[in-house]
Amino acid sequence: MTSREPEALVPAAVDTLPINFAILDDEGMILHTNRAWQEFGKANEIELRPDTVGTNYLEVTAQAETETARTVADGLAEILDGERELFEHEYPCHSPDEQRWFLMRAAPFTDDGRRYVAVAHFDITERYEYQRRLExxxxxxxxxxxxxxxxxxxxxxxxxxxxxxxxxxxxxxxxxxxxxxxxxxxxxxxxxxxxxxxxxxxxxxxxxDNGLGSVDLEAVIDDVLQDLDVRIEETDAEITTESLPTVQGDASQLRQLFQNLLSNAIEYSGEGVPRVTISATREDDEWMVSVSDEGIGIDASDTDRVFEVFQRLHSHEEHEGTGIGLALCKRIVDKHGGDIWLESEPGEGTTISFTLPAVSEGAN
Structure with missing residues (x-):
């Protein structure tokens, strides 16, 4: 008995997948659909799933006058034109009896020098419902x-x-x-x-929800330094600010973010004069902002714990604070779609860095 070549097993394997799957040519024509795609198309009157081989997916999609249809048509057109390598879109697909949500993914591949597109629709109803309940x-x-x-x-x-x-x-x-x-x-x-x-x-x-807009971080820092003026004078703190960008964000929340970070840097400066540096570097469509001090630092094992609510590394007698400051910073950065992290060595100071979205072209 001879085993089948792996290439011969691919169509059969794809046909058994519980994922709606199709292959399009470089003009959007449907060349192949698996069983799940065909059965779903027959059971549901869905404009985005023509299940007939030989049908042009783009043409059928363009006929549907819905926001989802336009988004899908535009995304696939960009893939066929070579303008992007992956398209993803979540959309509702409701029937009179039930509500369901799907994730569409499309990606190109080549065979014998010709470009094709693999399209898959995943049923994410369970995940969507769980996420909604969690929210x-x-x-x-x-x-x-x-x-x-x-x-x-x-x-x-x-x-x-x-x-x-x-x-x-x-x-x-x-x-x-x-x-x-x-x-x-x-x-x-x-x-x-x-x-x-x-x-x-x-x-x-x-x-x-104050809405996101263009926020000049240099103006934000000026306001924060004014708010902390008494504390800075009492400690003789030296705050050095490099050139800072304009980002997309909530001005009041970013002010709270920097106020917490600078207050922390001054509080945990140790016995020496607090010295803090604020800098920023561009990384693709984000800005990475860093607040560095020369203070007492913390142990590497505590770098994640400090961003949790009510987590304190020192007693009230040693340092004031509620254990909420850095947790609040993380929540603000999370809301802006960024990441925040900490690098530190005991006795060598601490650098807290976070990312914020850059202002998109044409934004006010």
């Missing part, structure tokens, strides 16, 4: 965190006010231990209020 759950958690944090602020302020009033009214009658107890209680209440404020800010990042 709804996150939104509910954010709303819950906001509501709880907001409601806690007033009674906490009342506790602080009454403790201070007690100290003012009866300070002469209290002994040294009582004064110390009140001081501890007030300090704890004030720290808790800062944490609640941090939670409120953290929960607002995704719910507040």
């Amino acid at each position: 709804q759950s996150n939104e509910q958690l954010e709303q819950f965190a906001y509501a709880v944090s907001h409601d806690l602020r007033e009674p906490l302020r009342m506790v602080t006010s009454y403790l201070q009033l007690l100290e003012q009214q009866y300070g002469d009658e209290l002994d040294e231990d009582a004064d110390e107890f009140i001081e501890f209680a007030v300090d704890g209440a004030e720290r808790m209020e800062k944490m609640i404020e941090g939670i409120l800010t953290y929960s607002r990042i995704d719910t507040q």
